[in-house]
Amino acid sequence: MxxxxxxxxxxxxxxxxxxxxxxxxxxxxxxxxxxxxxxxxxxxxxxxxxxxxxxxxxxxxxxxxxxxxxxxxxxxxxxxxxxxxxxxxxxxxxxxxxxxxxxxxxxxxxxxxxxxxxxxxxxxxxxxxxxxxALDQKENDVRIRFILKKIWSETIALSEVLAEPARLYLSSRKILNWDTPGYAATLRFHPKLRSYNVDGLCEGEFAAIVALIRDAAGVPVTLHRIFLTPKGEKAPVESVKKMCPIPSDRSVTGGAIQLGIPGEILHVAEGIETAMAISMAIGAPVWPLVNTALMETFVPPAGAKGIVIWEDKDVSGGGEKAAKALQARVWALGLKCARHTPPLTVPEGGKSVDWNDVLIQLGRFGFPQSKRHAA
The missing domain is CATH 3.90.580 (DNA Primase; Chain A)
Known part of the structure; x- marks a missing residue:
């Protein structure tokens, strides 16, 4: 040496x-x-x-x-x-x-x-x-499944009295269709959930909107949460929207938050609020895909003949990029596909606008009423 x-x-x-x-x-x-x-x-x-x-x-x-x-x-x-x-x-x-x-x-x-x-x-x-x-992962999967089942078992429908924070939050976004038939099987409310930052430190206990994410086959995978204050405002945490851990033998790739049962034409968007806003405006089920990464990999359900993508308009171009990638994949499957971009300009200093912003600023008339079908 x-x-x-x-x-x-x-x-x-x-x-x-x-x-x-x-x-x-x-x-x-x-x-x-x-x-x-x-x-x-x-x-x-x-x-x-x-x-x-x-x-x-x-x-x-x-x-x-x-x-x-x-x-x-x-x-x-x-x-x-x-x-x-x-x-x-x-x-x-x-x-x-x-x-x-x-x-x-x-x-x-x-x-x-x-x-x-x-x-x-x-x-x-x-x-x-x-x-x-490998042994640790197996034990961790057992723990994750226990936590997911416990959280989901403690949730209530958004129409319940105790779910007022969720309704206040959605109402502030001009979203009033929380009691849509079928939503309660996928979108619910938890009165008190702990929030942890990226370092694993507890930020406190908050109310939360909880959504079930299913994979492409419709199998439940994990939960997505939006943390709120009792007044229906976004909780003072590092990240308001968080996905729960995923068991190692499951994957959210290709999956979605399946809000409602679609017909032959399925409408999709990124966020929960955006999807609910679109559904309110056009009167059809809209599935949130959570983020751009999952939008790019989304797999249409069996029976779908066309997909309508309601993309976000981002300064970074991420929403458009993800929508184009999904459209190319849908076309490759031999299905019809159309894309809609918000008819708004991103405000100075802002990062993006979405279809929930359209509902707030323009109401239902801001939506392409005559173009609800896939091209």
């Missing part, structure tokens, strides 16, 4: 730690791709305990990160030592300096025999970790 200057290696590694750790420590790679997002711990497993620190750019600049259970490390050397020592107790700071230096081409390669031995140890460790993660 050569005695490298730790200061030289440290300075060369600054700002490159995500690249370095992702390359030499496969178990940390997922977190390096999404700084601040949670992922399984590369040492003890679990589901979402590990993350690279996002604050002040510490993850990228210093290599800082860690696990809620194992603890956090202030820089990449400490993080690398923690990981290697989990299966090789002889790994020390000098080894970390040498390994990082080798990646940065600051020194010659390690002795091949030592490298091979280290690779064998790591391979055995990774195999054990995968087995443990």
């Amino acid at each position: 050569r005695n490298l200057n730790a200061k030289t290696v440290r300075e060369a590694a600054q700002g490159k730690w995500l690249e370095i750790l992702s390359a030499i420590v496969p178990g940390i790679s997922p977190s390096c791709k999404k700084v601040g997002k949670r992922s399984p711990c590369p040492v003890h497993g679990g589901v979402d305990g590990f993350r690279m620190l996002k604050k002040n750019g510490d993850g990228a600049f210093k290599g800082a990160g860690g696990c809620n259970t194992c603890g956090f490390k202030g820089d990449g050397f400490a993080l690398l030592m923690w990981y290697r020592q989990s299966y090789n107790g002889r790994y020390v700071f000098a080894d970390a300096v040498e390994e990082v230096g080798e990646y940065l081409n600051i020194k010659d390669r390690k002795d091949e025999r030592n490298a091979a031995h280290n690779n064998q140890l790591e391979a055995a460790h990774i195999q054990k970790l995968r087995e443990k993660q």
Whole structure:
């Protein structure tokens, strides 16, 4: 082992730690791709305990990160030592300096025999970790299903007296069709749900509109929530709209919030409020697809002969892009498809307008009444 200057290696590694750790420590790679997002711990497993620190750019600049259970490390050397020592107790700071230096081409390669031995140890460790993660995932799926069933069992119809916050919120958006027959099977209200931020910290308990998301086959997958105050305003949380966790053997890809039973022509939009506003205006069921990502992958139900897409108008162009992608997929299936864009201009400083904004500003007459069918 050569005695490298730790200061030289440290300075060369600054700002490159995500690249370095992702390359030499496969178990940390997922977190390096999404700084601040949670992922399984590369040492003890679990589901979402590990993350690279996002604050002040510490993850990228210093290599800082860690696990809620194992603890956090202030820089990449400490993080690398923690990981290697989990299966090789002889790994020390000098080894970390040498390994990082080798990646940065600051020194010659390690002795091949030592490298091979280290690779064998790591391979055995990774195999054990995968087995443990599989078991952890199975246990986590049981927990997720329990939570989803519990939340749904505690919900009530939007027409119930206690669901006043939901009605106030929808009314403020000029949406009055919450009691549409069939909605209660998919769209409901929960009087008190906990909201958690991206770091897993509880932000408090709030009322919430709760919607059931089904996959392309109509199988329930997870729940979508809109957190509210008792007065029907958006709750003071990091993200008002949140999707619940998804069991590992389920997928929302291709799915939707199936509000109502459509005819041969199915209308779709992004958000719940937008879909309800459109349905109120045109008198037909409209399925919310939750976001642009799910809009792009939506799979029309069996029996549908055409799709009408009511897209959002975004400054970023995301709504149009998703609508075009879905339209191309629908046409490829041999079905008819039409797209409608809000006849409004995005206000200065705003990010988007949707068909709920059209209902608020123009009423039903802002909708293309004679163009409800797929072209």
